[in-house]
Amino acid sequence: MNWNLSPAAIFAASPLVPVMVIDDLNQAVPMTKALAAGGITVYEVTLRTPAALQAIKAIREALPDALVGAGTVLNPQQYDAAVEAGAQFVISPGCTSELLVHARQNAVPLIPGVATPSDIMAAYSLGYDHLKFFPAEANGGAPALKAISAPLPQIRFCPTGGISPKNVHDYLALSCVGTVGGSWMLPADALKQGDWQRVTQLSKEAVELVKSLRR
Numbered sequence: 001m002n003w004n005l006s007p008a009a010i011f012a013a014s015p016l017v018p019v020m021v022i023d024d025l026n027q028a029v030p031m032t033k034a035l036a037a038g039g040i041t042v043y044e045v046t047l048r049t050p051a052a053l054q055a056i057k058a059i060r061e062a063l064p065d066a067l068v069g070a071g072t073v074l075n076p077q078q079y080d081a082a083v084e085a086g087a088q089f090v091i092s093p094g095c096t097s098e099l100l101v102h103a104r105q106n107a108v109p110l111i112p113g114v115a116t117p118s119d120i121m122a123a124y125s126l127g128y129d130h131l132k133f134f135p136a137e138a139n140g141g142a143p144a145l146k147a148i149s150a151p152l153p154q155i156r157f158c159p160t161g162g163i164s165p166k167n168v169h170d171y172l173a174l175s176c177v178g179t180v181g182g183s184w185m186l187p188a189d190a191l192k193q194g195d196w197q198r199v200t201q202l203s204k205e206a207v208e209l210v211k212s213l214r215r
């Protein structure tokens, strides 16, 4: 890999990565600032909405110190578009060989999604050792990740999908978990109302909780 940033550095930068779905471009910067005010420093903007690429660009411009990634990247074309928009890392829900091969040849790191030992083996054989375990809870949660990772102790994971303050401790108790992803600090009703204070408060609580569990 000849990446300009290591996935290890991304995992180390924050024990928590908020998963952002931005419907309204005007919300991109206030939403990120609300997360930042709660102590969050790394962001995943999912390419699930038409506003996502412009949102990444706007966030990079408004918060130059933020580490901003693109999520829900499904193919090389979306990888390139995300990088063009300013994404500093890329996350995918799965691990097609097309995407794995493409990202290896480029400068921006990819954290591919895996759900099975075969996925992990496919990604690892191409040099990927920082992976997203997705969808974490639906795949059996922390017990499943513990079992899956046992024969592959060199891999670090970012479990995502169904993680909340209720179960995050189960994941952070595992040595294979480097960071966790989730959207619980961005509840739909708060976003609808533009209630940024609530987002900041939930972010603060999330950061405190995750840091206390990582100690």
Ligand SMILES: O=C(O)C(=O)C[C@H](O)[C@H](O)COP(=O)(O)O
Pocket: 019, 046, 048, 071, 072, 073, 091, 092, 093, 134, 160, 161, 162, 163, 181, 182, 183, 184
């Ligand atoms: O679209 C992607 O590539 C994703 O990353 C999916 C997200 O990881 C989950 O949607 C977040 O899960 P929740 O925290 O349960 O909301």
